[in-house]
Amino acid sequence: MGILERKEREKAQKRASIIESAEALILEKGLDQLNMDQVAERSEISKGTVYLYFKNKTDLVLAICDKASTLMNEKTSKVLTQNITGLQMVYQMGINFIEFVSEHPEYNRAIRFMDNFRNTEQVLTSEYMGACIQNRQESFRAMVRAIQIGMQDGSINDTYDPNQLALLLWATSHGVKDVAYMHQNADHFNLLDNLGIDLTTMFKGYMKLIGEGIKGTNKTNGDFESFFETQIQLERSERPD
Template sequence: MGVSERKEREKEQKRSLMLEAAEALILEKGLDNLNMTEVAERAEVSKGSLYQYFESKKDLVLGICDKATGLLTKEIQKVLTEDKPGIELVHMIGATFMTFVTQHPEYFRAMRFHDNIKETSDLEGSTFLDSCSTNMQSSFTCMVRAIQIGMQDGSINPSYDPKELALILWATSHGMVSMAYQHQNTQHFNLLSELGINLNSLFENFMKVIGCGIATDKQKTNYDSQSFFETNGKN
């Protein structure tokens, strides 16, 4: 009899509902103002019930982060299936990351929270922590792969260590994405608009700098990187 299977499924559904409630609240009021009682209300369950599905508030946010990194990783992995020169793949991975964050700020918030947790906390076990790490690791591996492809097909300068380069691209992309996030979600983050710069142009120039820095000579002028924002008209 499939009772336990059904229960498992239902449990997962409810968990998912709670996550959605939390996501909505984060979107509305910010991660800092997230309140477990409110999450419970929004999800139409009691507080106690909420705590049967998540060990703690941390765990809840980590649950969102798990979902987020899972989605992001899937999208990045999809990029790798394309038959393009490596340097193009690197560009696409960056653009994927960028689009993901601008479209799902609440997910990015959860991802930053995850970083925070690992820094401060005593790391009392959360099921989600490991899963998050695995997801991130996968994304990173994709970046390494893209670089290796690029070195093989002659579009990326092979004098770098692929993993080290991947780390640099990861970190710098993170910085760019983080700025884009602030631009969109922070009051009084005037920098971009003050300077009359738009995100699209900024990102493309970022890729140009990086591209120029990692390309082989023969490739150097070749990536005129079309706008990744052309489909979603953000400011």
């Protein structure tokens, strides 16, 4: 019975197409201007059909968050397989995070929106919410793992509690991201432009500050600066566009 399978596939495609329409609209006009009539129009279906695929607007935004956090999570988890020190893994996760937000402003907006949701009925009954939480927790555990590896190879100071340190890195990196990409959401209070500091400088400064605070006894790791330059060169040689 291949018909059922075909139907399933078509359903998934339509669902994905609605999500893509919503993403494009978020990119163009911002999330606060997202409008279900427009999502329907851009997907070339009626409004009612949108509601066959997503329970409500919140559900649709959470589906985008799910997609975003899955993508981010894959990138983060992959870092653990690289043959580098724990500290360098932490650096690499930071680079990935900043790149992700830079490449996908619409995902950043969706996730910021999600973090402002209160636990309403709509949020609690969305099947996507659980997936988002799982993805985040997995990324967080990858961070803890990188820290543990770093403590074993001597690149990270092992007097910290790995969970607590991961929590601090998570929190501070999100703060840096929010300030660095404030212009993606709002231009008021654009500290970076006001101070004439560019994104890379800020990010390097953050890594240096954090690096100083967490560095272990093994001094052969090199600092973030040199690691960063190597990575950038690697990427340029991989994608010479």
